[in-house]
Amino acid sequence: MKEIKVPELAESITEGTIAEWLVKKGDQVKKGDPILELETDKVNVEVNADASGVISELMKEEGDDVEVGDVIATVDENGEAGGSEDDSSQEEEEEKSEPKQEKAKKQQETEEKEEDKDSSKQQQSSSDDKQKDVVATPAARKRARELGIDLSEISARDPLGRIRPEDVEAASKGGSQKEEKKEAPKKEKKKEQNNEKTEFDKPVERIKMSRRRQTIAKRLVDAQQNSAMLTTFNEVDMTNVMKLRSERKESFQKKHDIKLGFMSFFTKAAVGALKEFPLINAEIQGNEIVKKKFYDIGMAVSTDDGLVVPVVRDADRLDFAGIEKGIADLATKARNKELQLEDLQGGSFTITNGGIFGSMLSTPILNSPQVGILGLHNIEKRAKVMPDDTIQARPMMYIALSYDHRIVDGKEAVQFLRRIKEMIEDPYDLLLEG
Known part of the structure; x- marks a missing residue:
């Protein structure tokens, strides 16, 4: 009999919740076959059988919490599928081989037991009749x-x-x-x-609460309790970006087989601003500030199970098409529950877009241990006073930067957001730099 245990998943994951059993008792499995789906703090992972045979027992039920090393099932390496039916046929053969005298003796004992039960039932029923009144x-x-x-x-x-x-x-x-x-x-x-x-x-x-929702709740509370979080705001005139996008969207999609969205513009602008203000691309470890020399940008994605933040790697080395494809691929994997642990680890800065749900203004919460997160919002036409003192209706977006005031001063945060505003309002310069 071989025990199947919860394997080592990742350094930061020590427990999970059984989301779904993919096998049942009596099923034949081969080594490496998936037997259950385990919901962890970050992603759902499949646990595979590490031996071939028949599932003899499932030790845990769906919804149970398990830790690494827990025994979750046993496999009979010498068994065959449908073991329960084989057992019953074996019992029938044993019954046939019994001597007739023993059969008769057993039958007599069974009849005596039934008579005793009948008499006790009669006594009980008479007592029950009295109590029913x-x-x-x-x-x-x-x-x-x-x-x-x-x-x-x-x-x-x-x-x-x-x-x-x-x-x-x-x-x-x-x-x-x-x-x-x-x-x-x-x-x-x-x-x-x-x-x-x-x-x-x-x-x-x-x-x-699902394990992921519990983890989201815990991480959000921890972020507020363990950081000096502040938020600064600005507004961006989206006229030029929308004009450029309208001009290039057909040729862009034809060439790259992906739509040109706004996220690639903001990702490029964020990378440019992070290079100018490196402390916003850092994190705190004990008494040290770790400045990151890479630009792995987390993209907050809403799913049915809660918010996840997959990471676009080396965004500074990608062109607009590469960023758009990376975002689309991660969003699809997130909604289909196909994200891997490596998709979620190691981000240096995060962008969240509440505007797709109609949000006008928000204060995004830090994705610890990161010290900065950029919040995007809905685009709406508002009256704007132009340099020549005329008033025009322009497509405007509020943007927000939440930051950890322990290492990022207000001056840097405001200038960072101002730099993003400048690059978005002059996207042609951004394209040249990108």
Whole structure:
């Protein structure tokens, strides 16, 4: 018999929740076959069988939390699929091989047992008939059965003559019913007070948080508690980007087989600004500041299971088409639950776009241990005073930078956001630099 254990998943992952069993007891599996889907803090991973044979037992159920090294199933390496049917046929063969005398003896013993059961049932039914005539609550009847007390011998304290559980308890203790009467209202009052604290007066639905949702909640709280987080804002005139995108989108898609979106512009602008303000591309480790010389940009993606932040690697080395393809690929993998651990690790800065949901303004929370996150928002036409003092309706977007004030000063944060604004409002210069 071979035990299947939760394998080592990654250095930062030590536990998970069984999302779905892909096999059942009695199934034939080969070494390397996936047997279950495990939901971890970051992604869903498949656990494979490390031996060939028949699944003899599943030690855990769907929804159970497991840790690395826990035994989750056993495999019979010498077994064959449908072992339960083989066992039953084997029992039938053994029965056939038994001597006739032993069979007759067993049959006689079975009949005697049935007769004993019938007699006890008759006695029980006569007793039950008597107790059916007694007016009592279901809880009282259950307690009376547990204590072996005849309900017909208990006197009820209820004005309507209904026997309650406290009457049964009093009868079992042989105590004074008057004392029980005094204590019962106190107990009921205390119970009602407790219910008011823990229960709702109206219907509710309780749903267990998924492991990923628990992790998201924990990380967001940790980010706020363990950093000096502030947010600064600016607004960007999107006129030139929208004009350039309109001019180039058809030729761009024809050439690269991907649409030209806004995210590639902001990613390029963010990389340029990070090079000018390197502390926003850093992190704190103990008493040291670690400045990152690479630009792996996390892209917040909303899925049915919660927010995930896959990473576009070396964004500074990619052109606009490479960034757009990278973002599209990660978004598809995230929604299809195909992200791997390496897709989520090692980001240096994050961009989140609440504008796709209609958000006008927000204060994004840091993706620890990163010290900066850029928030994009909805584009809406607003009145803007132009340099010649005319007022025009322009497509405007609010942008936000949340940063860790422990290593990023307000001056740097404001200048960083201002630099992004300048590059987005002059995208031709951005294209040349990119």
